[in-house]
Amino acid sequence: MKNEAVREAIVAAATKEFTENGYVNTTINQIARSAGTSPSNVYVYFASKVEIAIAVYEPWYRDRIHKLGIKVARSRSPERRVEILIDGLFRDIANQGYTVILVQALATAGPSDQYRPDLLKWTEKQIARMLRVIDPESGWTDAQADALAHMLVLVFDGLAVRKNLNQPIEDSEAGLILLAHMLIRKG
Template identity: 30%
Template sequence: MAQIKKDDRRAAILSASYQLFMKHGYHRTTLRQIAETAGVSLANVYIYFPSKYQIVFELYDPWMAARLEQLMSEASAISDKRQRLRHIVLTLWRDIPAAQNGFARNIMQALSTQSVDDGYDPTMIAWIEKQITDLIAGCLPSRRRPLLEDGRIGHVMMMAFDGFVINQGLNPNAACTEDIADSLCAFLLGRPADQRPGIKVRTIKTAGRSQIAKVNLPRRP
C-alpha cells in the first residue's frame, strides 16, 4: 500500500508540473508552485526529482515519443513518397512545435540553462534522429539514400525543429509553411516532373473530362 501512495504522489507532481508548464512556461514555474499544486511538500518534490530540469525531461520524453510514433503510423499509410515526405516535414516542423500550446518550448527553455556537466542524456534525441532518418529513407529512391548514411540529415532536421519550436513563442509568423516543406522535398527528391525545365503542363478535355497533359518543349539552343 505504501508503494501505491508513493506512485500516486509522483504522478501528482508530474501532473501539476505539466499544468504549470503549459500555463506559465518552464522558466516561470517554480518547484514551490509545483509542490503546492500537487498537494505535497517541497521536500517531497525533491525526493522524487532532484531538479525542475529532471521533471520537464520526465514529461517531454514520452510526449515527444508519442508524437513520433503517431507520425510513423501516419506516414506508413501514405503511398505517394513525395506526399509522405511532405507530411513528415510539416508534422515535424509545423504541427509538433505548435502542439498543446507549444509544449515543446518548455524543453528548449530547460536546455538553454544547462551545460554538459549537468548530466544531459542524449539517448532520446539520438532515438528521434534515427526515426526521422528512417522515415526519410523510406521516401527516397535508392540512388539518393546515400545522403542519409551518416545521419546528418536527421540531425539537421532536429536542429531545424528546435528553431521552429523557439519561434512559436518569439515569432509565430516564422512557422514552417507548405512552401518550406515543398522546397525540402525538392532538395531531397528533385522537383516534380511537371515543374522541371522543358516540361509544360496544360489541361485538355477528353469525353467531357479534364485531364492533365505533359508536353516536352524543345530545348533552347
C-alpha cells in the first residue's frame, strides 16, 4: 500500500535536490536518501525521474496558469488581455526556476520514462480558453484557438530552454511584442 506521507517526502526531497543540483545532476539515489527511503521505494510511487519532476512542478504551474486565466478574463480591453497573457506566460512563468527543472526533465526524457502529456494537454486547453476570452467577438474558431495555443506552448518551451541556458528573455522581447500585435490584429 502506498503511503501519502512517503510520496510527499519524495516530492519534497526532489524539490530540494532539483533546486540545489538541477534536474540533470540529481539522481534517484539522492532523492531517496533525502526522503529517508530506498531508491526502489521511490519507484513504487513514481515510474521515472521525469514523473517526479512533473509532480514537483505541476501544482505550482497549474496555480500560475489558473491565476493568469483570471487576470486575462478580468481585464477590460483586448489589448490589455493580450499583454497580460504574453507577460504571464513568457515573462513570468517561462522565466522561473521550476520551469527550468521541467525543461531539463523533458529534454532528457526517453520512451522508457513513460512521459504522459496530461499537463501539456491541460495547458493548451487553458491557453485556448484564454485566447477566446481575449476578444469574444474576434471570431476565433475552436480549431484556430487550439492551434494557436499549441504554438504558444512551443514558444513557451523555447523561452524556457533559453532560460535554462542563461539567455535573458530580453533577447526575445521584439518577438514577444510582435506576437502580441499579431494576436490583437485577429480581434
